[in-house]
Amino acid sequence: MRSIFKFHPIVNTLFIGVMMSRMATSMSIPFLAIYLSLRTEMSPATIGFTIGLSSLASTVAGFVGGTMSDRFGRKRVMLASLYIASAVSFGFVFAHSAWLFMLLSFVNGASRSFFEPVSQALMGDLTPQEQRYRVFSIRYMAANTGFAVGPMIGAMLGLVAGSTPFLVTGIFNLIYAVVLHLLVNHFGINELESSQASHRENVTFRSAIRVLVHDRAMLCYLIGGTLMQFGYSQMSTLSDYTAHHFEDGVNLYAWLMTVNAVICVVLQFLVSKWGETRSPLALVALGNILYALGGLGFALAVGPVTMMLAMVVFTCGEVLCFPANSILIDRIAPDGLRGTYYGAQSFRDIGRFVGPSFGLSMLGLIGILPLFLIIGALFLVSTVSYRTGERIERRSARQQPLPSHLHG
Numbered sequence: 001m002r003s004i005f006k007f008h009p010i011v012n013t014l015f016i017g018v019m020m021s022r023m024a025t026s027m028s029i030p031f032l033a034i035y036l037s038l039r040t041e042m043s044p045a046t047i048g049f050t051i052g053l054s055s056l057a058s059t060v061a062g063f064v065g066g067t068m069s070d071r072f073g074r075k076r077v078m079l080a081s082l083y084i085a086s087a088v089s090f091g092f093v094f095a096h097s098a099w100l101f102m103l104l105s106f107v108n109g110a111s112r113s114f115f116e117p118v119s120q121a122l123m124g125d126l127t128p129q130e131q132r133y134r135v136f137s138i139r140y141m142a143a144n145t146g147f148a149v150g151p152m153i154g155a156m157l158g159l160v161a162g163s164t165p166f167l168v169t170g171i172f173n174l175i176y177a178v179v180l181h182l183l184v185n186h187f188g189i190n191e192l193e194s195s196q197a198s199h200r201e202n203v204t205f206r207s208a209i210r211v212l213v214h215d216r217a218m219l220c221y222l223i224g225g226t227l228m229q230f231g232y233s234q235m236s237t238l239s240d241y242t243a244h245h246f247e248d249g250v251n252l253y254a255w256l257m258t259v260n261a262v263i264c265v266v267l268q269f270l271v272s273k274w275g276e277t278r279s280p281l282a283l284v285a286l287g288n289i290l291y292a293l294g295g296l297g298f299a300l301a302v303g304p305v306t307m308m309l310a311m312v313v314f315t316c317g318e319v320l321c322f323p324a325n326s327i328l329i330d331r332i333a334p335d336g337l338r339g340t341y342y343g344a345q346s347f348r349d350i351g352r353f354v355g356p357s358f359g360l361s362m363l364g365l366i367g368i369l370p371l372f373l374i375i376g377a378l379f380l381v382s383t384v385s386y387r388t389g390e391r392i393e394r395r396s397a398r399q400q401p402l403p404s405h406l407h408g
Contacts, residue, residue: 007135008126010183014119015142017176022146024172025112028089028165029054032105035092035163042098050102054109059349065114066121066343074122074339075184081114082177089170093163117342124330124338132330133276136323141268148261212344217332217396220389224284225325225348227382231291231375232318233355238298240360241368242307252304256311263315271319280331281390283324288383290317292376299369328386332393 036047069077088108095101120136127135212218242256243249275283294314301307325345333341362371 007131008187010180010187011123011126011135013180013183014123015138017180018119018139019142019146020172021176022143023150024146024169026147026150028092028169029108032092035166036101039163040096040098040101042101046098050098050105053102053106054112055349055353057106057109058113059346059353061110061113062117062346062349063340063343065110066117066339066341067337068114069118069121069339069343070337074118074125077339078115078118078122079177079181079184081111081118082173082180085111085115086170086173086177089166089173092166093170113343113346117345118339120326121339121342124333124342129330130276133280133323133327136326137268137271137275140319140322141265144261144264144268148258148265212340215332217389217393218329218341218344220385220392221325221328221332222344222347224382224385224389225345226351227378227385228288228291228321228325228351229348230351230355230358231295231379231382233352234295234359234372234375236356237359237363237371241298241363245368246304246307252307255304256307259308259311260315260318263312264319267316267319268323275320275323280324280327281386283320284328284386285383287317287320287324288379290314290320292379293317295372295375295379299372328390 032051036042036050037044042050065077065081084107088104088111091100091104095104120139123135123139124132238256239253242253246252290313294310294312294317297310297313298307301310326342329341329345330338359371359375362374
């Protein structure tokens with residue numbers, strides 16, 4: 001435990017906060033469809049659209065929030081997003097009209113996407129480069145711990161109290177915002193941001209977009225990440241397949257999710273230090289291979305045991321890929337645009353948005369094995385895209401001063 005919490009106090013606070021935040025969110029948002037159906041007269045299609053607005057907002061909002069943090073400072077954007085997230089949760093408790101729930105869902109996705117890249121960028125600001133892989137690994141482990149525990153708590157609260165999970169989430173986000181606000185003031189984040197102010201005067205949305213468009217390595221990483229998210233989103237397809245092809249398939253899928261969460265937590269703890277000495281590209285490549293093998297295992301599984309073994313393999317790919325991808329982005333991000341680069345990762349969610357529709361439709365047309373063969377091939381194409389990005393990164397003149405990118 002000492003090896004985990006040896007970083008900057010704010011980084012340690014963000015570890016705890018991301019775990020508690022995921023726990024609070026996952027005890028409320030998964031129950032939103034049920035909550036809306038009981039509280040309103042919205043049709044199933046309208047409820048689905050309302051929930052989908054959150055994902056739609058997060059696709060663009062991450063870039064917007066990251067760029068704003070480079071322009072105005074991490075502290076302002078990060079704390080504002082937490083206070084807004086708290087207000088949104090309280091809003092779900094007291095809202096009644098359909099349009100207001102739609103607005104709350106949209107703002108909820110946006111505030112979450114504002115906070116995520118900015119908090120990662122702040123972790124990078126406060127951590128030596130050689131320790132960042134471990135930091136991002138621990139952060140990912142903390143998030144998965146929260147996701148594993150939250151739904152169970154939410155199930156209990158949702159069954160007996162209706163709006164209580166949203167109230168709890170709102171209270172926690174408010175406490176988290178206040179505590180983090182006090183800490184960033186106490187530990188001198190204002191001074192840190194003052195030292196970075198020279199980079200900010202030229203950071204605008206226009207200049208940030210120009211930098212990203214001309215950074216071919218970043219574009220390759222985004223393409224690779226989008227394909228990776230497209231493949232990872234087939235977990236939704238897997239739920240439908242499991243429910244219809246195995247006895248007590250719904251319960252089996254729940255156990256698969258438990259295996260995924262437990263393996264993420266345990267393995268991330270073991271892998272974090274080991275991964276520091278490995279190339280991020282090698283970790284992504286190995287992770288994508290494990291993704292592909294895990295998907296093939298799902299297609300060939302004949303019972304619960306083989307499905308769980310396939311999930312173990314698939315989750316090993318997840319544990320390797322997600323932190324390594326953050327390191328690749330961190331490595332190419334200019335100091336004055338780290339928030340923008342982390343925020344741009346939200347564009348990868350297009351793959352997560354499109355993937356389930358593709359998977360479910362193809363599952364009915366061609367079956368599980370051809371589907372996961374296609375998905376496996378896309379994982380390998382993802383690796384090729386990442387490898388291309390790294391070659392471009394090595395060839396490019398990264399020594400160009402930042403202002404030459406941003407002027408105009």
